Amino acid sequence: MDFEPSAEQKEVQTLARDFARAEIEPHAAEWDREHRFPRDLFVKLAELGLMGTCVPEEYGGAGTDFVSYILALEELSRADAGVGVTVAVHTSAVTLPLLDFGTEEQQARFVPPLARGEHLGAFALTEPEAGSDAGSLRTRAVAEGDGWRITGAKQWITNARYAGTFLLFARTDPDSLAARGVSAFILDADHVRITRDEEKLGLNSSATNDLVIEGALVGRDRLLYEEGNGFRVAMQTLDSGRIGIAAQALGIAQAAYDVAREYAKQRYTFGKPIAEHQAIQTKLADMSTEIDAARLLVYRAATLKDRGEPVTEAGAKAKLFASEVARRQTGEAIQILGGYGYTKEFPVERYYRDAKITEIYEGTSEIQRLVIARSILNMQQHTFASG
Numbered sequence: 343m344d345f346e347p348s349a350e351q352k353e354v355q356t357l358a359r360d361f362a363r364a365e366i367e368p369h370a371a372e373w374d375r376e377h378r379f380p381r382d383l384f385v386k387l388a389e390l391g392l393m394g395t396c397v398p399e400e401y402g403g404a405g406t407d408f409v410s411y412i413l414a415l416e417e418l419s420r421a422d423a424g425v426g427v428t429v430a431v432h433t434s435a436v437t438l439p440l441l442d443f444g445t446e447e448q449q450a451r452f453v454p455p456l457a458r459g460e461h462l463g464a465f466a467l468t469e470p471e472a473g474s475d476a477g478s479l480r481t482r483a484v485a486e487g488d489g490w491r492i493t494g495a496k497q498w499i500t501n502a503r504y505a506g507t508f509l510l511f512a513r514t515d516p517d518s519l520a521a522r523g524v525s526a527f528i529l530d531a532d533h534v535r536i537t538r539d540e541e542k543l544g545l546n547s548s549a550t551n552d553l554v555i556e557g558a559l560v561g562r563d564r565l566l567y568e569e570g571n572g573f574r575v576a577m578q579t580l581d582s583g584r585i586g587i588a589a590q591a592l593g594i595a596q597a598a599y600d601v602a603r604e605y606a607k608q609r610y611t612f613g614k615p616i617a618e619h620q621a622i623q624t625k626l627a628d629m630s631t632e633i634d635a636a637r638l639l640v641y642r643a644a645t646l647k648d649r650g651e652p653v654t655e656a657g658a659k660a661k662l663f664a665s666e667v668a669r670r671q672t673g674e675a676i677q678i679l680g681g682y683g684y685t686k687e688f689p690v691e692r693y694y695r696d697a698k699i700t701e702i703y704e705g706t707s708e709i710q711r712l713v714i715a716r717s718i719l720n721m722q723q724h725t726f727a728s729g
């Protein structure tokens with residue numbers, strides 16, 4: 343048991359922290375206000391290797407471990423959670439499954455442009471009537487020639503408007519039940535048409551889109567993993583992806599705590615700093631304790647992933663707890679700042695709005711509890727390690 347990051351992990355953490363402080367934090371309020379996706383920022387992140395952190399160097403990545411990637415995500419999300427989700431989906435929901443499930447040819451062809459940040463990745467699973475019940479998706483891939491013709495619609499797809507590579511799930515066997523008969527495909531931007539830019543409560547610097555696939559013809563080279571086994575690709579991808587969202591939630595909670603603690607030391611009421619009032623001390627103590635606990639769950643899940651052990655349960659626990667801590671503690675940060683916390687003069691109202699989604703995407707808290715319950719009750723055995 344070692345609670346200290348290694349020298350290499352600290353290096354990535356410091357790199358991400360310094361970059362976030364200099365290049366993200368000063369602009370985050372403006373991007374939020376103007377709903378601006380900072381496309382150029384991802385070019386700079388790519389120059390630092392942060393768009394392919396845990397991707398092997400031979401595929402254009404920085405070749406770090408998964409823990410380093412999680413530390414970087416935490417730092418980016420601390421400055422701007424919208425930037426955090428963009429990098430998280432790009433990396434753990436698209437680039438890494440291409441490495442885990444792709445043929446050598448697919449890895450060599452599709453991974454380097456993603457790892458070098460030339461393309462952004464988008465993970466297209468959710469549909470208007472297939473959210474938590476992801477296996478009920480209706481997008482169809484009908485066999486044609488030596489490939490498939492894909493038709494359907496996807497909803498709330500992070501990065502879609504700016505993405506060059508899509509990991510998209512479609513039903514190849516209409517007769518099979520729910521999750522069975524789903525296959526995973528690698529699509530390009532010109533295979534899809536973006537139909538909507540979503541307006542959201544928060545995460546305004548990230549792109550969330552609806553899209554349609556209008557009879558896109560793809561060859562066998564676009565099938566990721568086995569035909570009919572795409573749902574496993576989706577589930578295993580989400581197992582690790584959830585650790586990334588947990589790190590994002592952790593970054594948001596840490597940011598809110600940092601502001602609240604500093605404010606409490608400077609704001610005077612009844613003749614002393616509010617940090618000297620027990621009511622405020624209790625809040626800060628709870629915030630710090632919960633954030634520490636969330637951090638341990640997140641780092642444990644990431645460490646298991648690096649060891650190649652299954653992360654279904656550990657990732658779900660990390661995401662469940664960290665996201666609920668983020669929602670609770672960003673609310674407490676507003677409470678400590680009082681009226682100021684409710685205004686745009688301080689960033690905590692943005693953290694509060696950004697935190698909420700971490701309890702919803704990559705599986706709601708209700709779905710995390712279901713995944714954890716199935717695991718602890720031995721109701722489902724997966725043959726896959728985390729890859």
Ligand code: CAA
Nearest residue numbers: 473474475476477500521574577578654703704705709724
């Ligand atoms: N690893 C590998 N395989 C798995 C698995 C896992 N963790 N979980 C399930 N499977 C396999 C099962 O073994 C089963 O395989 P067989 O048919 O061969 O037996 C198959 O997948 C179906 O499994 P279930 O019967 O458990 O499927 P289900 O229909 O009951 O659904 C669920 C399970 C956990 C509820 C799943 O639907 C789920 O995770 N829902 C939430 C969806 C989600 O997280 N969406 C996020 C969208 S992406 C996003 O949000 C990105 C973003 O913008 C940030």
